[in-house]
Structure formats: C-alpha cells, structure tokens
Amino acid sequence: MLNALLFDLDGTLTDTDTLHLLAIQQLLMEEDGRAFSDEEFMEKCSGRANPQMCALLFPERSVAEHQGFAERKEARFRALSTRLEPIPGLLALLDWAVAEGLGRVVVTNAPRANADHMLGALGLAGTFAHVVVAEDLPRAKPDPLPYQTGLLKLGASAAEGMAFEDSVPGLTAAKAAGLFTVGLATSQPAEALLAVGADLVIDDFTDPRLWQALKARRAGR
Incomplete structure (x- = not known):
C-alpha cells in the first residue's frame, strides 16, 4: 500500500x-x-x-x-531564482497526499541553502516532513543512500513508496533503492528515463496515468 x-x-x-x-x-x-x-x-x-x-x-x-x-x-x-513556479499539478498532488495521510519528503543533491531557498520561493516551506540533502550524507545520487535515508525518515519501506525524478542519476538512485519511480520529462527525453528504469514517465503531475497509479497503489493493487 x-x-x-x-x-x-x-x-x-x-x-x-x-x-x-x-x-x-x-x-x-x-x-x-x-x-x-x-x-x-x-x-x-x-x-x-x-x-x-x-x-x-x-x-x-x-x-x-x-x-x-x-x-x-x-x-x-x-x-x-527569487520566484519559482511549481510543475503543473504538483499542488493538487500535495493536497491529495495530505488528505490521504501520506508521508512526504524531498530527496535532493542540491545543497541545503538551495533547498531551503527553493521551497520558500515555491511557497512550500513546511510542506514536507523532511528534506534530505546530499551534503549531509557520505554518498549522493546516483547512490541509493539518499532515497534509503528518505524512507527511513518517513518510517516506510521501499514497497510503500513512490519516487519522482527528472534526471538519470536521480532515477538510478531511486530504482536502486527499490522504489516505484515516476520520471518527469522536464530535463531529459522520456526515452532516456525509461532506459534507466522509470516505471512511468510524465510531462507533469496532471497526467491521468499518474493518478491511476497513485490510486491503485494506495488501494494496495
């Protein structure tokens, strides 16, 4: 589930x-x-x-x-980057996750100063229970450690998680951590994300296929 x-x-x-x-x-x-x-x-x-x-x-x-x-x-x-816009559909996804009681964590190779700045510029400060940054860990993506750390902080197993990634190193890390991974085709073509194991590739969070996957996995299917 x-x-x-x-x-x-x-x-x-x-x-x-x-x-x-x-x-x-x-x-x-x-x-x-x-x-x-x-x-x-x-x-x-x-x-x-x-x-x-x-x-x-x-x-x-x-x-x-x-x-x-x-x-x-x-x-x-x-x-x-004083002002940033969320990827379309992100806010609706986060609202749904809150309503469903799902744990939420950011897992990034960005430094802490950038993560704090970006979440503030997006109006999302405080939205995530934890923010895992590579500079706090001995290994960054593409190593799975950042995602394993994110799961640990949420008290969840890989089977209970879904990761969202746009880069080859990030997707490699998420898959190595055992996560169902959705690729965002913002910085790489869909083919490149599928080639390294993305379970689903979308342009943004409004894609009906994403919502089908979310609701099916939430129902334990």
Missing part, C-alpha cells in the same frame, strides 16, 4: 535547469571566458551533486577550488 511520496527538487518540483545552466554560463564566461553549451550541461551537471559536477567541469583543479566555484554558482542560482 502506498504510504510515502519522495520528491527530487530541481526539475521535479519546479523546472530550474535553465537557471542552473545560466548561472554556470555566466560564471564560466566571467571567470575564464569559457562558453558552455546545453549539451555539456546535460552531460556534466544535470542531476549531479556539486562535487561530481565540479570534478567533471574542472578535473585539473583542487577540491578547495571546486568548493569555491560551487558556492559561487549556487549563490548566482539563488539570485536568479
């Missing part, structure tokens, strides 16, 4: 890849005169925790330099 909903943040609760890309493009141009393409962003940044991203962007730099760039990039992102 469905008792827990686990949500990624960027690209799942709100579509932010364009803003993350812009923040990186601005900094790379300002600091190194370096152009940065959409394709490079998808390959090296989308869905990745900052240590993973920086190792791919700057393999020649030190860990301290990576940390400095990540801090500048996230500060720039927050400056660019």
